[in-house]
Amino acid sequence: MILVVGGTPELMAICQRAAVLSAGDAVLPAAVDRLATIAAQCRPAVMVIPEEHFKQDEEELIALARDVKGRIVVVPEGVSDEVLLAPVFKREFTEAAAARNQG
16 A cells, blocks of 8 residues: 555546555555554554655654564655656555565
């Protein structure tokens, strides 16, 4: 699962198209203030976080990803192409799967 954190509708749509191109996994939105609860419930393989949100609480977001054995993809402002995100998603899914298989 891909969790899009605090993203715009445009980012959500880009992530959905990128997911189809890479892993075909489900893409769900998450409000920043509910992220910890949602991540604990659904244990996403990948959390997509706009750069401005990531910079506000980088350490906590990294710790959360580690707790759910997921990966973070930080999206810089202006990214508008799912073709650029698709290989990143594929790589991060592979990394998340490896981490989860190790225990």
